[in-house]
Amino acid sequence: MLSVPEQLDILKRGTVTIHSEKELTEKLARGKPLRIKLGVDPTSPDIHLGHAVGLRKLRQFQELGHHIVLIIGDFTAMIGDPSGRSTTRPALTYEDVLANAKTYTEQAFLVLDRDKTEVVFNGSWFKEMPFMEVIRLNARVTLQQMLQREDFKNRVANGTEVRLHELQYPIMQGWDSVVVRSDVEIGGSDQLFNILVGRDLQKEEGMEPQVCMTLPLLEGLDGVKKMSKSLGNYVGLTDAPKEMFGKLMSIPDELMAKYYLLVLGEVLDTSMHPMEAKKQLAAKCVITYHSEAAAQDCREDWDLRFSKRDLANVELPLFTVSDRRDVLGVVQHAYLSVFDQTLSGGDVRRLIQGGSIQLNGEKLTDPKAEPAWGAGAVLKLDKKRSVRLG
RNA sequence: GGGUAGGUGCCCGAGCGGUUAAAGGGGGAAGACUGUAAAUCUUCUGGCUUACGCCUACGUUGGUUCGAACCCAACCCUGCCCA
Secondary structure, X not given: OOOXXXXXXXXXXXXXXXXXXXXXXXXXXXXXXXEEEEEEOOOOOOOEHHHHHHHHHHHHHHHOXXXXXXXXXXXXXXXXXXXOOOOOOOOOOHHHXXXXXXXXXXXXXXXXXXXXXXXXXXXXXXXXXXXXXXXXXXOOOOHHHXXXXXXXXXXHHHOXXXXXXXXXXXXXXXXXXXXXXXXXXXXXXXXXXXXHHHHHHHHHOOOOOOEEEEEOOOEOOOOOOEOOOOOOOOOEOOOOHHHHHHHHHOOOHHHHHHHHHHHHOOOOOOOOOHHHHHHHHHHHHHHHHOOHHHHHHHHHHHHHHHHOOOHHHOOOOEEOOOOOOOHHHHHHHHHHXXXXXXXXXXXXXXXXXXXXXXXXXXXXXXXXXXOOOOOOOEEEOOOOOEEEEO
């Protein structure tokens, strides 16, 4: 095991707050593996790079010999974390949650060492909790404390509803810490309040309070909002290599330094051309979640496809024109059969009129035309997608 | 429980008897320009094999009317004030 200052040096990297560093130092100094908690709510089946930021920090702890407790919030997911939300979360069914939990943990092990990770479901204790106990816990948090939270405060000020069950969320998350006896809890910076509640509850149960460690939130592809599935601005860990590469290439330049730090744990070399820097970012990410070969392939494909705009020499999905031979029908069918997307006639018409639909580089502007659909020709559908005619 | 203000398209919001598929913004899409970045400009943003035609849509259900997002009634939901 590394010395305490060496460990601290690694662990502090990329964090927003550590509350407190002194406590962390003391815990580390005992020389025993610490219990590091991260709670995740399986509200969607996929993990994205935003989640991976926390997982990477866990991985660091793991490599330093500490013990990871990954809490699957099957119960808390039913409530929905109100952190940073301006509206109540939609309710999920328990079956959804369980199904999500399965794929979720699978994906978490792309980052974490499976053998050194303890996975627990918080439903296992909450399901059995007597109502008296719930009341007792509630007595420990005041309404004023809750109302100090930015998200609740705003909602109250704006006249947006706040459901009472949402107020339970921090208490439940805090109780998780008591149950798993965590020494350190990791979370995004929006989790600060929730994690601090955990400290309070632990103290009241006569335990040593956990250290609160928060990490920056990773903005999504739009560069503004936090990466999230529901906003569609995410890069999934299981995204296909080319998709992952392409998504990363579309992030705003200003975000690159942050992505380097949080996604790769590296410092961006600002002397590099921004585009080259972004390509390397994308490639490294593909290497991490796929392979070196895949990354190489992505880069070559990218250069051909977008830098040289040489669609003819790029691997494209095949599409065979069937009975409908007019432009509108062909495009609609191509979207459906190749990309599994149902576009309305209006959608397709819009693309055609916008000049998006191109056959071998020639814009097709008449929805009803029936051009010669020669085999091997390249049909461009939109900015990112094209097919080869078979 | 009482009073009061509301519930409109993906979101916010205007409309308050016909010309309303519903202003404006946001978000999204496409094109041009590029580095599939940013910025900018243009266009589009209910459905129907585009049709001055039909269907669906303004919380729900009924009603008034030649005609309703708009008027009436009941119901459901939310905010605020009072209890």
